Amino acid sequence: MIDLTIDGRKISVREGSSILDAAKSLGIFIPTLCHHPKLSSFGGCRLCIVEIKGTRNPVSSCTAPASEGMEVTTSSPQIERLRKMVLELILSDHPYDCMLCETAGACELQELAYYYDAKHTTYAGERRKYEKRDNNPFLNRDMEKCIMCGKCVKICDEVQGVGAIDFAYRGFKSKVCPQYEEDLNCEFCGQCVSVCPSGALTGRMWARKGRQRDIREVDTVCPYCGTGCNITLHIKNNEIIRVSSSPDTWNEGLLCVKGRFGYEFVNSPDRLTKPLIREGSAFREASWDEALEYTAARLLDIKNSYGSDAIGGLSSAKCTNEENYIFQKFVRAAIGTNNVDHCARLCHAPTVTALASIFGSGAMTNSIAEIENAEVIFIIGSNTKESHPVVANRMIRAFRKGAKIIVADPRRVPLARFSEIFLQQKPGTDVALLNGIAHIIVKEKLYNSEFIKEQTQGFEEWMKSVDSFNPEYTSSITGVPKEKIISAARTYGSSRKAGIFYAMGITQHTTGYDNVCAVANLALLTGNIGRPSCGINPLRGQNNVQGASDAACLPDVYPGYQSVGSPDVREKFEKKWGTPLSAEKGLTATEMMPAAIQGRLKALYIMGENPVLSGPNTGNTIKALESLDFLIVQDIFLTETAKLAHVVLPGSCFAEKDGTFTNTDRTVQLVRKAVEMPGDARDDLQIISAVSARLGYKLEYEGPEEIFREFREVWPNISGISYKRLNKKRLSWPCTSSNHPGTPFLYKQGFPKGKASFTPTAFAPPAEETDAEYPYILTTGRNLYQYHTGTMTRKSGAIESHAGRAYIELNTADAERLNIIQGETIKVSSRRGSINIEARIVDTISSGVVFVPMHYCEAIANILTLDALDSRSKIPEFKACAVMIDKYNSSPPDLI
C-alpha cells in the first residue's frame, strides 16, 4: 500500500493506483473527458491535471501513479486557469450548436464548459471540417463534435475486440475514423456511443425523439438473449425513445446491437391490438369477451370429447417467470395434462437432462462475471460473439488479462480471432473431438486424481471408453489436425481454472445428450468444477429460458424440477393447487407435432412461440398445426404460427409488464413496466387467468409478486428471493433464506447427489449423412443482428434495414466449383424441401459445409432440417443435415 496526501487528506491506495483513482476514493472531484475506469489511461484531454509538491509542472492525474509520501493539490487558481484554457481550446474547434445537439443536457463537455464558464470565442480560429456521412442505421457520427478523447477507440478495441476505428493522420488533421475513412462497418454495439463525452456519437434513431426534458427512465432487463444485461428504457409519451445501460450495472453498461438499438418493435404499428378469430381463411377482430368465451368453449369441448391429454401448451422463454409459472399451472390444473413444454426443448434439453442426471442440477455452474478471471476458456459450439455478445466481452477481458482461449466450431466464428487454438471440427463430430481431448489428458496424466477419487465415480470404466480415441482416429473423424487436438488437451487439461462454454453447437444434435456428457466428463476429469472461474457453462439462448425451465414449462416436472412421476411430489402440488393432477409425463414440444398429425393432440395453446420457423422440418410443423382442431396463439405480433391459429390473443411485451427473468447464470432479475400496452392488448397473466376461470379453475392473484411468492413456496432453491430484495440486488439461485447472498457458482460443497458419474460416450454420426445426391452438410444458427425467428428484431427498423436479407454461407472453393458468385440467388434443397437464398461466399466455413441462419421467413432454414430427435432429450438435429446446392435458374431455358 502507498500512503499519500491529497488536498491535505491522507489516504492509502494499492500500488499501481493513479492519483485520479486515489482522489476518487476520497470523493474529490477532478474533471476529465478522456478517462474511463475500465479502459487504459490516455492522458489526452489534460483536464485532470494536478499539482504535486516538488514537481515544477502540473501532471495529468489519470496517468501519474500515486507514490509514497506524495503531496497532491487538485485545485488551485493556476490549475483552474489551465483547465479553463484547455476547455476553451477544445471549444474553439467545436460546433456551437447545443440547441440542436442530441446530447445537450447529458453532454460532459457542455457540463464542464458551464462550470468553468468556458467560451468558444477565446481562441477562435480555424475549425476542422468533416463531411458527415455514414450509411448505417444505428450510429450517427458527427465528427466535428469529436474532442479526440479516444474513449471510443479504446472501448472498440480493448473491450469489444473489434477495432473498427482509430486515430488517423497527425496534428490538426488527426481524426477518429475507420480505415481509409470508409463507412463504419462493425458490430454496431454502440459501446462507443455510450462513452462519448460529447455529441459526436449518438444513436441515429434517437434523433429528435426527445432529450432530457420530460423523460422517464425505467431500469429493466434486456429481452433478447440469456445474458440478462440490465438496461434503462428512456420513455417519452409512452414511447421508448432510447435504450442505455449504466456503467454501474453488472454488465458495466455494455450492450450489443440488439439490446441497444433493437427496441423499435415495442412501438411497431404491426403490434396485435385486438383479439382475432378465424373465419374461413381470414381473421376478424373480436371483443375480448367473445374471444375468451370461444377459446374456453372450444377447449372444454375438446377436453370433454377427447380427454385432457388431447390438449397441449407451449409456453415462452420470452415471458416472465410468473407468466410461465401460471401457464404451466393452467395446463396442469385447469386442463389436467402434463403436455406443456417450451423452446428449451429446441435448445438446451440435453443440458437440462444430462447435467441433471450427472450432477443433480442442469444449469450454468459459474457466473458470467467470473469469466474474466479464468486461465483457460474452452468454447465449443457457441458463436459467443454473435449470440451472447456481452458474455464475449468478458471473455475478451480474460484474454487481455492473459487467459488462453480455445474455440472449437465448424465455422471460424469471430471469437476465434482471440483463440490460441482454433479447432474446426466437422458438424456432428463433437463426441469424438471431446473424447479425443480426454484421451490425451488421460494418456499424459494431466487429470486431477484427487478430485476424481473424492467426488466422482466410474472413472476406470469410462477411461476404457476413450481408449480408442487416439489423435489419429479422432482426427480422421473430426477433420481437426491431431497436433491441435493434443495442444487443446494440454492447454485445458493442465489448467485448474478452466471453464467450458457451449451452446447449440453441442446440444442440437441427435447425440446432444452424449455431447453434453462428453463436456461434463472433461470437467470431471480435471476437477474444473465447484470453484470460481471454471465449470460447465451452457450459454442459454432466450432471456428467460432458464426461468421457463425452472417454472416447469416442461412435461416431466413440476416447478423446481420436481418429478411428476413421484407420488409424494404430486400430492404436494395437488394440495397446493387444490385439484387432482395427472401422473402421466406429458408430450415434449417435438412430440406434440407428430401427435397432432396422428390425431392424438387436438388442441394447442401457444404463448409467445413461433414453431413454424423455429421447429425442425417446417413442412411437417405446418402440417401438424393445420391438423389441430383448435389452435390458440397468444403473441405480440401475427407470427407465421399465429397466421395458422383459430384464435389470436394479443399479449404484452417485456416493457409492458412487471415480473422477473432468470438469466443463463441462474440470476433472477426484476423486469419493470415502462409503457402501456397498445390498443386492447392485455397482460399475459390476465389472459391466462381469464381463460382458466372460464374453464372452472380460478387463477386469481393480485399481481406478479404474489405469483412469485407461490413459486418460491414450492421451490426451496429460490425461497430466499423476494421482489423487495431484487429491487436492490439481483440474486442467483440457490438462494435459500432471506439473508442468503445467492450462489454465483455451484457445487462448492460437492454435488447434491453425492459423487458425480463419468458417462462413457460413443461416437455416432449425424442422423443424416451426406451422399452423392446431397453432398453438403447444412448447419443452422443465428447471426448478430437478428434474434431467433425475428418476431421482434424484424420489426425493429434499424436492425431489419441492416440485416434483413436471408443468406447462405458457403466456402470459396465450393462456390468456385459450383460456379456461384457473391450475392447470387441459389437453390438449396434437402430431402424435406428447398429454399431460394442469396449466396454469401466466405472463407470462415469449411469446404463441404454450408450455414443458413434461422431467422428468415422468406427462406426458412428449417424447411431443410430434419426432425430426427435425440432419444433421451428429444431435441432435433438442427446442426447437421444433408443438402444439395443448385444454381437458381439452372433449369434449361424454354426454347419454344
Add this chain to the structure above:
Amino acid sequence: MKAKARNADIDISKEFTPEQLKKVDKIIEKFKDRPGALIPVLEEAQMVLEFLPMPILKIIAGGLNLPLSQVYGVVTFYSFFTMTPRGKYTVRVCLGTACYVRGGKAIYDNIKKELNVEEGETTDDRMFTLETVRCIGACGLGPVIFVNDNVHGRLKPAKIKDVLSKYN
C-alpha cells in the same frame, strides 16, 4: 482521402513479384509475436515494396492480428510511410516563405493541374509524385521546384509544362 490513395484496386500479384510478397510474409512471421511489431513490420515491408497499398495493409493487419483501422492510423501518422506508389520522378515544390511570396503557390497549383494529382499522389502513368517542401535553401532562385535532384528556379506558371516535358 481520395480513392487514389486507397489503392484498393491494386492487384498486388501484378504490382509486386512473388519474391517480394514472400519477403513480406517472412517479415510478418519474424515480428509476429513481439509486442510493438507493427512499426518495424511496416518499415521493412516498405523497404521491400516501396509503398504500402491497401491489400498489403490488410495482409499485415491479418498477420499481426490487428484491426486494419489501427494499421491505417499508424501509416497515416508517420510521414515516412506512403500508401501510394512512387513515380519515376519526385517533384518537390518549395512553399517556404521566400518562394511563397514570389508566387510558389501559383506554381504549385499549376503543377497540380498539369499532373492531375494532389499532394502526395502519383500520376496514373507512375511518372511523377508530387510533394511540397518548406524551403530548400535556394531562396535567391525562388520560386523553385526540385525534380529528383535537379533544381528549376525563377519559375513562372507558364513554364511548368516545358519543364515537366523534359522528363519522360
